[in-house]
Amino acid sequence: xxxxxxxxxxxxxxxxxxxxxxxxxxxxxxxxxxxxxxxxxxxxxxxxxxxxxxxxxxxxxxxxxxxxxxxxxxxxxxxxxxxxxxxxxxxxxxxxxxxxxxxxxxxxxxxxxxxxxxxxxxxxxxxxxxxxxxxxxxxxxxxxxxxxxxxxxxxxxxxxxxxxxxxxxxxxxxxxxxxxxxxxxxxxxxxxxxxxxxxxxxxxxxxxxxxxxxxx
Numbered sequence: 001x002x003x004x005x006x007x008x009x010x011x012x013x014x015x016x017x018x019x020x021x022x023x024x025x026x027x028x029x030x031x032x033x034x035x036x037x038x039x040x041x042x043x044x045x046x047x048x049x050x051x052x053x054x055x056x057x058x059x060x061x062x063x064x065x066x067x068x069x070x071x072x073x074x075x076x077x078x079x080x081x082x083x084x085x086x087x088x089x090x091x092x093x094x095x096x097x098x099x100x101x102x103x104x105x106x107x108x109x110x111x112x113x114x115x116x117x118x119x120x121x122x123x124x125x126x127x128x129x130x131x132x133x134x135x136x137x138x139x140x141x142x143x144x145x146x147x148x149x150x151x152x153x154x155x156x157x158x159x160x161x162x163x164x165x166x167x168x169x170x171x172x173x174x175x176x177x178x179x180x181x182x183x184x185x186x187x188x189x190x191x192x193x194x195x196x197x198x199x200x201x202x203x204x205x206x207x208x209x210x211x212x213x214x215x216x
Contacts, residue, residue: 018174037103049179
Protein backbone atom coordinates (compact mmCIF):
# COMPACT_ATOMS: atom_id res chain seq x y z
CA UNK A 1 0.00 0.00 0.00
CA UNK A 2 1.34 3.44 -0.98
CA UNK A 3 0.29 6.83 0.30
CA UNK A 4 -1.21 8.98 -2.47
CA UNK A 5 -0.73 12.70 -1.80
CA UNK A 6 -2.71 13.52 -4.93
CA UNK A 7 -5.72 11.82 -3.37
CA UNK A 8 -5.27 13.95 -0.26
CA UNK A 9 -5.19 17.09 -2.38
CA UNK A 10 -8.29 16.02 -4.29
CA UNK A 11 -10.13 15.22 -1.07
CA UNK A 12 -9.31 18.45 0.82
CA UNK A 13 -12.10 20.59 -0.74
CA UNK A 14 -14.58 17.93 0.34
CA UNK A 15 -12.96 17.84 3.77
CA UNK A 16 -13.43 21.58 4.30
CA UNK A 17 -17.08 21.29 3.31
CA UNK A 18 -17.53 18.44 5.77
CA UNK A 19 -15.66 20.29 8.51
CA UNK A 20 -17.95 23.30 8.12
CA UNK A 21 -21.03 21.11 8.46
CA UNK A 22 -19.52 19.30 11.46
CA UNK A 23 -18.72 22.54 13.29
CA UNK A 24 -22.14 23.94 12.46
CA UNK A 25 -23.88 20.88 13.84
CA UNK A 26 -21.65 20.92 16.90
CA UNK A 27 -22.21 24.60 17.66
CA UNK A 28 -25.98 24.54 17.22
CA UNK A 29 -26.34 21.20 18.99
CA UNK A 30 -24.32 22.51 21.94
CA UNK A 31 -26.54 25.59 22.24
CA UNK A 32 -29.64 23.41 22.34
CA UNK A 33 -28.07 20.95 24.79
CA UNK A 34 -26.92 23.67 27.19
CA UNK A 35 -30.11 25.73 27.08
CA UNK A 36 -32.54 22.82 27.21
CA UNK A 37 -30.50 21.03 29.86
CA UNK A 38 -30.80 24.07 32.12
CA UNK A 39 -34.55 24.17 31.52
CA UNK A 40 -34.85 20.46 32.43
CA UNK A 41 -32.78 21.02 35.60
CA UNK A 42 -34.94 23.94 36.73
CA UNK A 43 -38.17 22.09 36.01
CA UNK A 44 -36.95 19.13 38.06
CA UNK A 45 -36.62 21.45 41.07
CA UNK A 46 -40.20 22.69 40.94
CA UNK A 47 -42.37 21.66 43.89
CA UNK A 48 -45.14 20.51 41.53
CA UNK A 49 -45.06 16.76 41.08
CA UNK A 50 -47.05 16.97 37.83
CA UNK A 51 -44.19 18.95 36.31
CA UNK A 52 -41.31 16.91 37.69
CA UNK A 53 -42.77 13.51 36.79
CA UNK A 54 -43.27 14.07 33.01
CA UNK A 55 -39.88 15.81 32.74
CA UNK A 56 -38.21 12.92 34.55
CA UNK A 57 -39.88 10.34 32.29
CA UNK A 58 -39.00 12.18 29.07
CA UNK A 59 -35.38 12.86 29.99
CA UNK A 60 -34.83 9.31 31.25
CA UNK A 61 -36.29 7.88 28.05
CA UNK A 62 -34.08 10.08 25.86
CA UNK A 63 -30.98 9.33 27.91
CA UNK A 64 -31.59 5.57 27.85
CA UNK A 65 -32.17 5.22 24.11
CA UNK A 66 -29.37 5.37 21.52
CA UNK A 67 -28.76 8.60 19.66
CA UNK A 68 -28.85 6.66 16.38
CA UNK A 69 -32.40 5.45 17.09
CA UNK A 70 -33.46 9.01 17.87
CA UNK A 71 -31.91 10.25 14.62
CA UNK A 72 -33.79 7.63 12.61
CA UNK A 73 -37.04 8.39 14.42
CA UNK A 74 -36.85 12.14 13.81
CA UNK A 75 -35.72 11.76 10.20
CA UNK A 76 -37.89 8.86 9.00
CA UNK A 77 -40.91 8.72 11.31
CA UNK A 78 -41.84 12.37 11.86
CA UNK A 79 -42.42 12.97 8.12
CA UNK A 80 -45.20 10.37 8.31
CA UNK A 81 -46.90 12.83 10.69
CA UNK A 82 -46.25 15.71 8.28
CA UNK A 83 -43.42 17.06 10.43
CA UNK A 84 -40.45 17.53 8.16
CA UNK A 85 -37.05 19.15 8.70
CA UNK A 86 -33.88 19.22 6.68
CA UNK A 87 -31.35 16.49 7.41
CA UNK A 88 -28.96 18.90 9.12
CA UNK A 89 -31.71 20.45 11.23
CA UNK A 90 -32.86 16.98 12.27
CA UNK A 91 -29.32 16.05 13.25
CA UNK A 92 -28.80 19.24 15.24
CA UNK A 93 -32.09 18.78 17.11
CA UNK A 94 -31.35 15.12 17.84
CA UNK A 95 -27.85 15.82 19.18
CA UNK A 96 -29.05 18.80 21.23
CA UNK A 97 -32.02 16.93 22.69
CA UNK A 98 -29.99 13.81 23.46
CA UNK A 99 -27.19 15.63 25.24
CA UNK A 100 -29.55 18.01 27.06
CA UNK A 101 -30.51 15.06 29.26
CA UNK A 102 -26.85 14.74 30.28
CA UNK A 103 -26.22 18.45 30.76
CA UNK A 104 -29.34 18.48 32.94
CA UNK A 105 -27.56 16.22 35.42
CA UNK A 106 -24.50 18.47 35.31
CA UNK A 107 -26.60 21.54 36.08
CA UNK A 108 -28.38 19.71 38.90
CA UNK A 109 -25.05 18.81 40.47
CA UNK A 110 -23.88 22.40 40.17
CA UNK A 111 -27.05 23.77 41.74
CA UNK A 112 -26.94 21.28 44.58
CA UNK A 113 -23.29 22.20 45.13
CA UNK A 114 -24.13 25.82 45.95
CA UNK A 115 -23.68 26.21 49.74
CA UNK A 116 -26.89 26.31 51.75
CA UNK A 117 -25.75 29.61 53.21
CA UNK A 118 -26.23 31.25 49.81
CA UNK A 119 -29.87 30.23 49.75
CA UNK A 120 -30.32 31.39 53.33
CA UNK A 121 -28.69 34.73 52.59
CA UNK A 122 -30.99 35.30 49.62
CA UNK A 123 -33.99 34.49 51.81
CA UNK A 124 -32.76 36.80 54.57
CA UNK A 125 -32.44 39.63 52.04
CA UNK A 126 -35.98 38.93 50.80
CA UNK A 127 -34.77 38.55 47.23
CA UNK A 128 -37.46 37.54 44.74
CA UNK A 129 -37.22 33.97 43.50
CA UNK A 130 -36.18 35.05 40.01
CA UNK A 131 -33.43 37.28 41.31
CA UNK A 132 -32.24 34.59 43.71
CA UNK A 133 -31.74 32.27 40.77
CA UNK A 134 -30.30 34.75 38.27
CA UNK A 135 -28.05 36.74 40.62
CA UNK A 136 -27.05 34.24 43.30
CA UNK A 137 -27.54 30.58 42.47
CA UNK A 138 -27.05 30.14 38.72
CA UNK A 139 -23.84 32.21 38.42
CA UNK A 140 -22.18 30.04 41.07
CA UNK A 141 -23.64 26.78 39.76
CA UNK A 142 -22.68 27.36 36.13
CA UNK A 143 -19.17 28.42 37.08
CA UNK A 144 -18.73 25.05 38.79
CA UNK A 145 -19.95 22.98 35.85
CA UNK A 146 -18.29 24.68 32.87
CA UNK A 147 -15.53 22.01 32.57
CA UNK A 148 -18.09 19.19 32.68
CA UNK A 149 -20.19 20.91 30.02
CA UNK A 150 -17.07 21.24 27.90
CA UNK A 151 -16.53 17.49 28.10
CA UNK A 152 -19.96 16.98 26.54
CA UNK A 153 -19.01 19.30 23.69
CA UNK A 154 -16.16 16.92 22.87
CA UNK A 155 -18.55 13.97 23.17
CA UNK A 156 -20.96 15.68 20.76
CA UNK A 157 -18.12 16.26 18.33
CA UNK A 158 -17.30 12.56 18.33
CA UNK A 159 -20.97 11.71 17.72
CA UNK A 160 -21.39 14.01 14.70
CA UNK A 161 -20.37 11.18 12.31
CA UNK A 162 -23.71 9.56 13.13
CA UNK A 163 -25.36 12.31 11.09
CA UNK A 164 -24.00 10.54 8.03
CA UNK A 165 -26.74 7.93 8.53
CA UNK A 166 -29.42 10.53 7.73
CA UNK A 167 -27.59 11.86 4.63
CA UNK A 168 -25.76 14.76 6.30
CA UNK A 169 -22.35 15.11 4.65
CA UNK A 170 -20.24 16.01 7.65
CA UNK A 171 -16.55 15.07 7.70
CA UNK A 172 -16.98 11.30 7.73
CA UNK A 173 -19.84 11.50 5.26
CA UNK A 174 -17.67 13.42 2.82
CA UNK A 175 -14.82 10.91 3.30
CA UNK A 176 -17.14 7.96 2.72
CA UNK A 177 -18.62 9.51 -0.41
CA UNK A 178 -15.19 10.36 -1.81
CA UNK A 179 -13.88 6.88 -1.03
CA UNK A 180 -16.79 5.19 -2.78
CA UNK A 181 -16.44 7.38 -5.85
CA UNK A 182 -12.65 7.07 -6.18
CA UNK A 183 -12.02 3.69 -4.52
CA UNK A 184 -9.46 5.29 -2.19
CA UNK A 185 -10.18 4.81 1.48
CA UNK A 186 -6.88 5.19 3.32
CA UNK A 187 -6.16 8.86 2.60
CA UNK A 188 -9.61 10.42 3.29
CA UNK A 189 -10.27 8.34 6.40
CA UNK A 190 -6.81 9.12 7.76
CA UNK A 191 -7.38 12.84 7.18
CA UNK A 192 -10.68 12.62 9.08
CA UNK A 193 -9.07 10.75 11.98
CA UNK A 194 -6.29 13.30 12.26
CA UNK A 195 -8.82 16.14 12.08
CA UNK A 196 -10.79 14.74 15.02
CA UNK A 197 -7.60 14.42 17.05
CA UNK A 198 -6.49 17.97 16.18
CA UNK A 199 -9.84 19.31 17.36
CA UNK A 200 -10.49 17.08 20.38
CA UNK A 201 -7.07 16.97 22.01
CA UNK A 202 -6.43 20.75 22.20
CA UNK A 203 -10.02 21.17 23.41
CA UNK A 204 -9.42 18.67 26.23
CA UNK A 205 -6.24 20.50 27.25
CA UNK A 206 -8.14 23.78 27.27
CA UNK A 207 -10.82 22.25 29.48
CA UNK A 208 -8.22 21.02 31.97
CA UNK A 209 -6.69 24.46 32.16
CA UNK A 210 -10.12 26.02 32.57
CA UNK A 211 -11.00 23.56 35.32
CA UNK A 212 -7.80 24.38 37.23
CA UNK A 213 -8.56 28.07 36.90
CA UNK A 214 -12.16 27.79 38.07
CA UNK A 215 -11.41 25.66 41.15
CA UNK A 216 -8.94 28.16 42.60
